[in-house]
Amino acid sequence: MNFSSKLIQEAVGQISQLPGIGKKSALRLVLHLLKESPETTKELSASLLNLRNGIKYCKACHNISDDEYCSICTNSYRDKSVICIVEEIPDVMAIENTNYYKGLYHVLGGLISPIDGVGPSELTIDSLIKRIENDKNIKEIIFALSATMQGDTTAFYISKKLKPYSLKISTIARGIAIGSELEYTDEITLGRSIATRINFEH
Amino acid sequence: MNFSSKLIQEAVGQISQLPGIGKKSALRLVLHLLKESPETTKELSASLLNLRNGIKYCKACHNISDDEYCSICTNSYRDKSVICIVEEIPDVMAIENTNYYKGLYHVLGGLISPIDGVGPSELTIDSLIKRIENDKNIKEIIFALSATMQGDTTAFYISKKLKPYSLKISTIARGIAIGSELEYTDEITLGRSIATRINFEH
Numbered sequence: 001m002n003f004s005s006k007l008i009q010e011a012v013g014q015i016s017q018l019p020g021i022g023k024k025s026a027l028r029l030v031l032h033l034l035k036e037s038p039e040t041t042k043e044l045s046a047s048l049l050n051l052r053n054g055i056k057y058c059k060a061c062h063n064i065s066d067d068e069y070c071s072i073c074t075n076s077y078r079d080k081s082v083i084c085i086v087e088e089i090p091d092v093m094a095i096e097n098t099n100y101y102k103g104l105y106h107v108l109g110g111l112i113s114p115i116d117g118v119g120p121s122e123l124t125i126d127s128l129i130k131r132i133e134n135d136k137n138i139k140e141i142i143f144a145l146s147a148t149m150q151g152d153t154t155a156f157y158i159s160k161k162l163k164p165y166s167l168k169i170s171t172i173a174r175g176i177a178i179g180s181e182l183e184y185t186d187e188i189t190l191g192r193s194i195a196t197r198i199n200f201e202h
Numbered sequence: 203m204n205f206s207s208k209l210i211q212e213a214v215g216q217i218s219q220l221p222g223i224g225k226k227s228a229l230r231l232v233l234h235l236l237k238e239s240p241e242t243t244k245e246l247s248a249s250l251l252n253l254r255n256g257i258k259y260c261k262a263c264h265n266i267s268d269d270e271y272c273s274i275c276t277n278s279y280r281d282k283s284v285i286c287i288v289e290e291i292p293d294v295m296a297i298e299n300t301n302y303y304k305g306l307y308h309v310l311g312g313l314i315s316p317i318d319g320v321g322p323s324e325l326t327i328d329s330l331i332k333r334i335e336n337d338k339n340i341k342e343i344i345f346a347l348s349a350t351m352q353g354d355t356t357a358f359y360i361s362k363k364l365k366p367y368s369l370k371i372s373t374i375a376r377g378i379a380i381g382s383e384l385e386y387t388d389e390i391t392l393g394r395s396i397a398t399r400i401n402f403e404h
Contacts, residue, residue, distance in 0.1 A: 003295065004265060004266065004267070004272055004273050004274055004294070004295070004298070005257065005266045005267060005268050005272075005273075006268055007249075007252055007253045007256050007257055007268055008253065008257070008266060010249045010252070010253070011249045011250055011252075011253040013249075014245060014246045014249040014250075015246070017242075017246075018231050018234060018235075018246075019230065019231070019234050020227065020230070020231075021231075025222065027292070027295070028221065028222070028292075029220050029221070029222075029223075030253065031291060031292060032220060032221050033220075033250065033253070033254060034253070034254065034257060034266070038254050038255065040219075041250050041251060041253070041254035042251065042254070043216060044216045044217070044219075044220075044250065045247040045248075045250050045251050046247075047209075047212045047213045047215075047216040048213055048216075048235065048243050048246065048247050049243060049244065049247050050209055050212070050213075051209045051210065051212070051213040051232065051235070051236070051243070052235060052236070052240050052243035052244070053240065054209050055207065055209055055210070055236060063206060064206065064207045064210060064236070065206070065207060066207050066208055066209055070206055070207075071206050071207075072206055089233060090229070090230075090233060092206065093205065093206070093229070096206070
């Protein structure tokens, strides 16, 4: 593409490096910014820089945080006896948005995946063990990991490591999604959901 | 959405104000930037600020430019006897990308649209007239405007204004798009393309 301006070319190049944004979308964003007041661009730039330079990771759960400990770990209304183990930060947000869970989290930063060269030491598993050792309030662990081989491997590895601590360990239910029709559910999910059927309350 | 971080909330808010980016996409971009090195964010911010503060508009054709006059107007290989009139800056890029046109441009900055409160004085029509008055090399005007009522109105208005200057005035051809099938072309386009049929070269 011919942009007839090096400044535009530079900005489009930078924006189109972001995931899911091609050169055409990047150009549209750039032209939008040029139509808006210079303050809009200034505020956008500042918020990105503030974010990148100011962001911290919670020392306990490794969630993103503005301070040393995140707003979930420091919230006195949360149930500090349960830790929900998730892969990445967006998973915390997803669970928070359900408004169902009131315990704490632990962000692993990935899943064990030998093919991708990710071993247990790359994840925050040691930090989890230390956390459980130091905090006798923790009674329960919930795995909320992806229903993939990596997720299962990781849950299995961690549960082995947690054996000495006599905790209640569970994993989130796998089955057909609410609202989805039986005939379109894949066989593995359907088979598992029959095997792990729950009592019908009536 | 609960972001558990004011910095993230702020950045997501800023990014999701851009056209075509919702809160979920904005969050994905933000988390991407957090995974990349701080330099990535620094360079992105800098390129946006440089763009917004450094961009100029060509004094002749009103295209975006890094200098007083744009790289098209100052290019000695361009045919300075033809001016192609377009609505917006992306139109210049679209025509440039065809590699078919070697003349100059004039960016109107919009189309005459009484409903939207856009009159001729909001556009760069006066500047076009002055340009034609001062430059006796200009012999031909091509309208490359949208095939809408606003586009037709604007072309009609400008062509009236240009009457005293004895220029060759044309508008880009309207007809069925190359590669498109006749039966799916709308009636108005099809009817017009029959009325404005061109000689078949054989």
